[in-house]
Amino acid sequence: MKILKFGGTSVGTAENINKVISILDQQCKDTNIAVVVSAVGGITDKLLEAANLACNKDLDYLQKYDVIWSIHNSVIDGLFLNPEEDKLLQKQQDNLQEIITDKLNDLKSLLNGIYLINELSPKTKDKLLSFGEALSSTIIYYTLQSRKLDAALKNSQELIVTDSNFNNAIVNFEITNGNIQKFFESNTNAIVLLPGFVSKSIHGEITTLGRGGSDYTAAIIAAAMDADELQIWTDVSGMFTTNPKLVKQAAPIIELSYQEAVELSHFGAKVLYPPTVMPVLKKQIPIVIKNTLDPEALGTTITQNAKSTSDSPVKGLSNIDHIALLTLQGNGMVGIPGFSKRLFETLAQEKINIILITQSSSEHSICFGIADIDAQRAKEAIDKIFEYEIALQKIDPIVVETDLSIIAVVGDKMKNHQGISGKMFSTLGKNNVNIRAIAQGASERNISAVIHKNDVKKALNSLHEQFFEIKTKQINLFITGVGNVGERLIEQIKQQKAYVKENFKINLRIAGLSNSRHMIVNDEGINLKNWKTQLENGEKASLDGFFQHAKNLNLRNSIFVDITANDAVANSYGKYLKESIAVVACNKIACSGNIEYYNELKQLSRQYNTSFLFETNVGAGLPVIDTLSHLITSGDKVNTIQAVLSGSLNFIFNNFNSETTFYDVVKQAQEEGYTEPDPRIDLSGIDVARKVLILARESGHAIELSDLETDNFLTDAAMKAVSVDDFFETLKTDEAYYQSLFKSAEDKNCQLKFVAEFNDGKAKVGLKEIPEGHPFYNLKGKDNIVMFYTQRYPEQPMIIKGAGAGADVTASGLFADIIRIANN
The missing domain is CATH 3.30.2130.10 (VC0802-like)
Known part of the structure; x- marks a missing residue:
């Protein structure tokens, strides 16, 4: 014998009840079954709402009653389609309608009484709530009859006897088990339908079994009859590894022990109510949780000695x-x-x-x-x-x-x-x-x-990722600044997403995008196929608004990526770090600005156990800062740094000669994206000064930008130009001056390079004539070169050389920092 229990969602509509009947029709062919049903979905709450309104002398209780009446009659109409074509079917529907009307009239009388006496006692409340299961079980029984299934309807109140603890009655198992056994021994029907939740006291008063009462009813009957199996039919395919509404990757658990099921149920898994397990646990009767809407799904089987279907000790x-x-x-x-x-x-x-x-x-x-x-x-x-x-x-x-x-x-x-x-606490700690x-x-x-x-959603997702997923770590990116470099980064993420997931078990997801005009945020991840259109139609951009979105979404493994040159954005890093949102920046302002702010960001990174990476601040995609960090961490000490750190300036001076004009070369560099929109930022040397300052600070020296010596090669007119256009005009006017710089170097068989130097705690930048044979002499195109003279490399320096400018290599440097954080 099997006991089946169907919850409120399973019997909530005519469509679902038809699915229940199909399940019963299939199962009763193999064995006799007892079927416990809950009230139609939502009716118990509506009964309480109507009663409370009546108790408070609010006539709106009548409207609630009308809703209850309408729901049940709608279910009946959906179950008895076209009864006029079948006289017997019409008669069965009429009989059912008459019985349901009588019950609903009794309900209305009870509500009227509550309204008149202005009181809702526990005893009256149990009587009121019993209507839900009485109505649903009656409707389903007459429907089974109309489908010519061999079914009987038995009132559970005639079987389950309790004390008079209304609303949460305690079962008298000696009397109850005897009643159940006696009834089923004499029953010959293939299907016995019973209302769940309801019972009667030893004095004949209507009682209810409290929360999870329908499950409890089914378990009591299963234990009394030594059933082969107790099936709990609901609207999900078993008990899941966690709440599937909060964690998309949650999966059904195929097998659980009784004790595991009790623990999960006690701590919020709503599919099963802990007291339900107790009667069947003593008899070691298997419990199977199935999905009415997907009856072919395996569901969850709960037994004494459940087998583990995964390597994880966490169920x-x-x-x-x-x-x-x-x-x-x-x-x-x-x-x-x-x-x-x-x-x-x-x-x-x-x-x-x-x-x-x-x-x-x-x-x-x-x-x-x-x-x-x-x-x-x-x-x-x-x-x-x-x-x-x-x-x-x-x-x-x-x-x-x-x-x-x-x-x-x-x-x-x-x-x-x-x-x-x-693992549990470190995972939670890493996600703040x-x-x-x-x-x-x-x-x-x-x-x-x-x-x-x-923090619940983030905590469950993080822990589920740790214990159940194939070690795939989800990274949520919030990117601000989607110009040339930002667009290339998004394209790289789109292109490499599958490769990174397969080979490194990292799932990259862009959750937020912002430019100077608009921003978009999506906690499920932005579709990168049409991100430009989405962004163009997004909400108005706001630095604080973007931060609040990232904070409020509270996604695990979040990274803020700054691809701007904006002071305000750089000044927001601290807010992100305090929320354990890692920061990746190609914006040099934060690390080359006030030393106190630089130190504060470093301290916040340590305090909140989150990363602050800025590899692209120096050398774009070259591993300059990472290499320097490894040297310092291993105990080495930097003595001198010599470097060509501007790809744009290197491009300009490699292409400038007596047959070109300085104006044409700078214009070309601007148009090809080697310089900032305002080339003075590059040509003034401020960009290079910031880079060598960052290297000095990463070497352990507390210096400010104002401490640097800058040898500016631009003319006064160029520096004082009001606009970019005016600046370019000065290049034309002062062409002879720039040619003289080239001529001086050429006469000495030297190359012009804009060089950054750090030595003995002091830094300087300026244009230099580099002689043949020097490592800088043959530096071509937009390449950068950095030479570290350290205690371990005192004579032959450690050299890092390669492309140090361009959207693609800068984007790849940002990409590398993101992966570095993901692997942390």
Whole structure:
């Protein structure tokens, strides 16, 4: 014999009830089945709403009643299509309609009575709520009859006997088991339909079994009959590794043990209610959770000795929301027995359920989690019971924290694996999820943590990625500045996304894009096929707005990528780092500006355990800063740095000669993207000065930009030009001067190079005549070169050379920093 239970969603519409009937028709061919049904989806809540309105003398209860009436009649109409073509079918529908109308009239009379006496007692509430299951089971029974299935309808109130604890009655199993066994021994029908949730007291009063009551009804019957299997049919395909509404990658768990199922259910997995398991656990009857909307799906099987279908000792993650954390603390608690007893007795008297408990080993504090709706009542009761100790300042008034949630990691085999808690807490820590309390049972089957409610989605996604996914790490990018370099970076991400995921197990996803005019954000990831159109139609750009989006989305492994040359953007890095959002920047302003801000960003990166990388600040995609960092970390010391750090200036002086004009070469460099839109930024040497300053700081020297010596080769007229156009005009006017620079170098068989130098704590930049044979002499095109003279490389320097300018190589440098963070 099998027991099947169908929840409210499964019987919520005529379409779903037809699916239920198909399942019953299939299963009753193999064995007799008992079928427990819940009220039509949403009806229990609507009954309570109507009753509360009536109790408050609000005539809107009649409108709620009309909605209830309409829902049930709509279901009937959907189940009995075209009854006029079949007289028997018409008669069956008429009979059903008459019975349902009588029941609904009784419901209306009860609501009218509540309205008149202005009271809703627990006893009346149970009577009221029993209508939901009575109506649904009656409708389904008559539908089964109309489909010529061998079915009987049995009122569960005639079988399940309880005490008079209304709203959450306790079952008398001795009487109940006898009633169930006696009925089914004499029953010959293939299908027995029963309303869930409802029961009667030993005195004949209507009672209900409380939360999860329909599941409990099915479990009671299964245990009494030693059923082969208890099936729980719902709207999801079993219990999932975590909440699929919060974690897209969540997958059904094929097998669970009873204990694992209880733990997951207790901590928020709503598919199963913990007391349901208890009657069948004693008899070791398998529980199978199936999907009414997808009956072919495997679902989840719950048994005593479930087999593991994965290598992970963790079976699932779950969460409970709307939690308050209460802390009783004080020096007067230490070494004094009885505090815990008084505390928990007080909560028991108030009928407040404790979800989580943790106590410090010093006995200085006891911390416990409860539903937040009970928090104020708990505080008042506890403060009152400890009023004397509080007055003597032996303990503090109870401390209440709200807006919290509990997340739990569950698995039978966790106790046999070292490092589970370490992985859990390090994963949460890396994603800036603050933990308020921790609890772990002696069985080591469950590790629970209290966190802020806003961090739940990020926490579950991070932990699911850690324990269940094929070590694929999702990276969420927020990119500001999508000009030439930004566009190339997006294209590289689009092109390499599949390769990086397959080979490095990194899933790159752009969650936000912004330029100076518009911005777009999507927590599911922006479709890169038409990102330009989306951005053009996005909301108005705002630096703070973009940051708030990144903060509020609270996505795991987030990285802010700055591809601008904007001061305000650079000044926002600290806000991102404080939210544990890593920063990747090709913008040099932050690292070459005020030394205090540079140090602050470094400190924030360490404090919040998040990366701040800026490899492209020097040498575009060349590994200059990374190499320098490795030298310093390994204990080497930089003595001297010599470098050509401007690809644009190198391009200009490599192409400038007596047969070209300086104007033409600079214009070409601008048009090909080697210089900033305003070439003076490059030609003035400020860009090179910033780069060597950054290298000096990364070498451990605290110097400011103002400390650098700059040998400016531009004319006064060029530097004082009001606009870019005026600047270009000065190049034409002063062509003879620029030719003289070239002629001087040519006469000495030298090449003009704009060189950065750092030596003995001092830095300078300027145009130099480089003789033949020098490493800089043959530097071609837009290449950069950096020479590090260190204690380990005192005579022959470490040299890094390659393309140091251009959108593609800069984008690849940003890409490399992103991957570096992802691999951290």
